[in-house]
Amino acid sequence: MTTHTTTKDTAPGTPTPGETVLDARGVTMRFGGLTAVRDVDLTVNSGEIVGLIGPNGAGKTTFFNCLTGLYIPTEGEVRYKDRVLPPKSFKVTAAGIARTFQNIRLFSNMTVLENVLVGRHTRTKEGLWSALLRGPGFHKAEATSRKRAMELLEFIGLADKAEHLSRNLPYGEQRKLEIARALASEPGLLLLDEPTAGMNPQETRATEELIFAIRDMGIAILVIEHDMRFIMNLCDRVAVLVQGQKLIEGDATTVQNDERVIAAYLGEPLADDPGAEEVAEVEAAEAAAEAAAADTADADTTAGTTATTGTTTDPTPGKDATPGKENDR
């Protein structure tokens, strides 16, 4: 594999970060009564790797689907390099956005090379008649496509398996092949939906290197991932979705230290969550009840102890008496 870059620093020759490649504004997606994505703004600039994280069901994949034309957002606008994207996935791919999916979607009975060639169809100008008649134009285009596809397989380290059926590849290599197929459409922006799902640590590390190398080719990247270590090491910027809304966006340190993000991952309600007031009331009532019970217990203990008070042990077997220990997670 020709992927040597392992840092966040951009390689020489990479476009200067700054040019906005993706500009999503006010994207909202409703499914009947459920608002899966609510008024989300997000930009990705050239030379950047941006992460999109959030708990299960936060709306990450739905947002991706809005960016790639699989869903037509209920509200909002998505621009790629200043052009409003048409709401059709093949047109979005032709415009310059490629993606991979959470679940592998390869053509399992096709070879590795054929899978990459499928990804090139948006870049070949040869039409149906040319393909059927197999004229000189077709042969030339086919040769160019095969050459490019082999270069991509070389890049991801699968050139020696070009003629293997894709279903016979190990899981980690199938994921790489998906990325090669996405790259075959020559995108300016690559969207990766959980690229390391199900991978072992070595495969995850190799994927990290591969993504840095893709960034160094001049392709901006937006990546969804649950593996926090991977995402924090990889990304220049991270946006956090919670209940369909963007909670915060910033560099890895800012996001990791934000208490709202920690709370969201631990399943605690947001401050402006509609049910927050009710939950706060219940918690206050529980705390008051616990305090009252503790007072009663203290009174009982005081009544029943001698001059050695203060060394009494908790009568519950195995219970740790260290204050606050019970609430540690």
Ligand SMILES: Nc1ncnc2c1ncn2[C@@H]1O[C@H](COP(=O)(O)OP(=O)(O)OP(=O)(O)O)[C@@H](O)[C@H]1O
């Ligand atoms: N086509 C659909 N029709 C109805 N509801 C949907 C549809 N797609 C997604 N949803 C709902 O939208 C919400 C967001 O789902 P989504 O898959 O986007 O979340 P996610 O952040 O990608 O989750 P995960 O990390 O588990 O993949 C969920 O409540 C989901 O059930």
